[in-house]
Amino acid sequence: MNSKMDYTMPSTKITTNFLTVDNPVFCCFLFWSSVLVIKMLLMSAITGLQRIFFMIYINPEDLIFKDVELKYNNPRIERARRAHRNDLENILPYFTMALLYICTDPNPSIACNLFRIGSIARIIHTLVYAFRPVPQPSRFIAFFIMFLITLYMAFDVGMQTLKHI
Amino acid sequence: MNSKMDYTMPSTKITTNFLTVDNPVFCCFLFWSSVLVIKMLLMSAITGLQRIFFMIYINPEDLIFKDVELKYNNPRIERARRAHRNDLENILPYFTMALLYICTDPNPSIACNLFRIGSIARIIHTLVYAFRPVPQPSRFIAFFIMFLITLYMAFDVGMQTLKHI
Amino acid sequence: MNSKMDYTMPSTKITTNFLTVDNPVFCCFLFWSSVLVIKMLLMSAITGLQRIFFMIYINPEDLIFKDVELKYNNPRIERARRAHRNDLENILPYFTMALLYICTDPNPSIACNLFRIGSIARIIHTLVYAFRPVPQPSRFIAFFIMFLITLYMAFDVGMQTLKHI
Numbered sequence: 391m392n393s394k395m396d397y398t399m400p401s402t403k404i405t406t407n408f409l410t411v412d413n414p415v416f417c418c419f420l421f422w423s424s425v426l427v428i429k430m431l432l433m434s435a436i437t438g439l440q441r442i443f444f445m446i447y448i449n450p451e452d453l454i455f456k457d458v459e460l461k462y463n464n465p466r467i468e469r470a471r472r473a474h475r476n477d478l479e480n481i482l483p484y485f486t487m488a489l490l491y492i493c494t495d496p497n498p499s500i501a502c503n504l505f506r507i508g509s510i511a512r513i514i515h516t517l518v519y520a521f522r523p524v525p526q527p528s529r530f531i532a533f534f535i536m537f538l539i540t541l542y543m544a545f546d547v548g549m550q551t552l553k554h555i
Numbered sequence: 556m557n558s559k560m561d562y563t564m565p566s567t568k569i570t571t572n573f574l575t576v577d578n579p580v581f582c583c584f585l586f587w588s589s590v591l592v593i594k595m596l597l598m599s600a601i602t603g604l605q606r607i608f609f610m611i612y613i614n615p616e617d618l619i620f621k622d623v624e625l626k627y628n629n630p631r632i633e634r635a636r637r638a639h640r641n642d643l644e645n646i647l648p649y650f651t652m653a654l655l656y657i658c659t660d661p662n663p664s665i666a667c668n669l670f671r672i673g674s675i676a677r678i679i680h681t682l683v684y685a686f687r688p689v690p691q692p693s694r695f696i697a698f699f700i701m702f703l704i705t706l707y708m709a710f711d712v713g714m715q716t717l718k719h720i
Numbered sequence: 721m722n723s724k725m726d727y728t729m730p731s732t733k734i735t736t737n738f739l740t741v742d743n744p745v746f747c748c749f750l751f752w753s754s755v756l757v758i759k760m761l762l763m764s765a766i767t768g769l770q771r772i773f774f775m776i777y778i779n780p781e782d783l784i785f786k787d788v789e790l791k792y793n794n795p796r797i798e799r800a801r802r803a804h805r806n807d808l809e810n811i812l813p814y815f816t817m818a819l820l821y822i823c824t825d826p827n828p829s830i831a832c833n834l835f836r837i838g839s840i841a842r843i844i845h846t847l848v849y850a851f852r853p854v855p856q857p858s859r860f861i862a863f864f865i866m867f868l869i870t871l872y873m874a875f876d877v878g879m880q881t882l883k884h885i
């Protein structure tokens with residue numbers, strides 16, 4: 391554990407603020423995060439529209455017509471839900487990790503390209519998972535790119551801050 | 556892609572820091588985020604208490620009494636879990652998006668009201684989903700308010716940072 | 721609601737930036753967040769490897785050999801998925817809350833110890849849930865430590881910003 395003195399923050403020193411639109415790396419992250427958030431929200435919307443269109447409901451209060459029964463485990467909707475859950479498992483930790491990574495002042499061109507490649511990979515992942523199933527390993531590769539990027543950022547940040555364990 | 560020069564951050568310029576308690580917009584977000592986090596944690600607690608109260612366990616090591624069998628797909632608990640999953644799908648991307656939105660220096664009164672309305676909508680969503688099922692479209696409206704707010708923030712941030720694609 | 725004037729941020733005042741590597745509390749959070757993100761990514765990897773090793777697939781396009789059928793509800797994989805979902809439900813809100821908590825300038829030694837204890841508790845939670853099931857209440861205690869820490873941070877931040885409701 392660190393000594394008490396180590397905790398004192400140099401409050402008089404003017405520290406660079408990385409989470410501002412003056413920082414091109416942060417701007418790049420802002421743009422691609424917005425794209426990914428919109429993509430995730432569309433997954434919600436598509437699942438909901440499929441439920442209405444194919445009349446597959448899982449809550450009794452959602453039944454508009456009396457003659458529709460509750461149905462579980464519809465393959466099409468379960469596929470969309472698995473794709474959505476995969477987004478939660480991968481994109482949300484990436485958001486946190488990328489934000490922290492930006493605060494450690496990374497190399498700008500590396501950081502920007504990681505954000506671009508990772509975000510495009512996740513868009514492809516959604517397309518080949520939820521929209522039009524494509525033979526493997528297309529989905530695996532799309533998943534693995536973002537996985538590696540998040541892992542790289544976590545290792546990079548972890549190694550830099552190892553002495554603060 | 557931007558040229559190398561675009562990446563250089565003006566480190567000598569004193570940039571405004573938006574993620575500080577001196578910023579009323581951030582304070583408003585702090586308060587309502589705390590409320591939403593407590594609400595999400597309560598969902599975990601309620602699901603767990605229901606498992607104990609109705610003796611519905613899904614892990615062998617949770618069985619305290621020998622004569623209780625593992626039970627899956629209990630309607631009450633599955634409903635609480637769906638409400639909780641809906642929180643993960645909507646509140647967590649909102650947290651990221653709202654934090655990024657604050658960093659782009661939005662109109663303070665618009666931002667604060669978005670945080671207030673969105674958070675109250677999600678509390679209502681939980682009440683009409685997990686606690687006392689209410690006929691539609693009450694749950695849909697509560698869901699859709701936060702959905703639109705997150706979408707608006709994502710579009711606003713995305714449009715501002717479009718040149719950093 | 722606050723008056724218009726309350727929204728004006730003192731832009732000329734140089735505010736302390738807490739999200740920088742000059743802040744030991746943030747560095748401690750950076751390290752332990754990296755560890756938790758790597759832990760969460762490993763959960764994805766382990767579930768995927770188990771699917772390949774035990775040949776339990778849930779998507780038709782994942783079938784490499786013709787004679788393997790789609791299988792659902794394998795106990796081992798469902799256990800890993802439940803542990804992973806528990807991570808999403810608890811670690812992701814913690815990430816948001818901890819980041820906001822750091823911005824409110826908490827007591828450094830309290831904050832650092834919360835991050836350390838909470839992160840280690842979640843690592844133990846994964847070990848006793850997904851890897852080697854251990855009789856309760858070991859998993860409950862590991863879950864409850866992070867639960868209480870997130871709740872404490874949410875209450876602390878919420879009380880500080882109560883007037884910005």
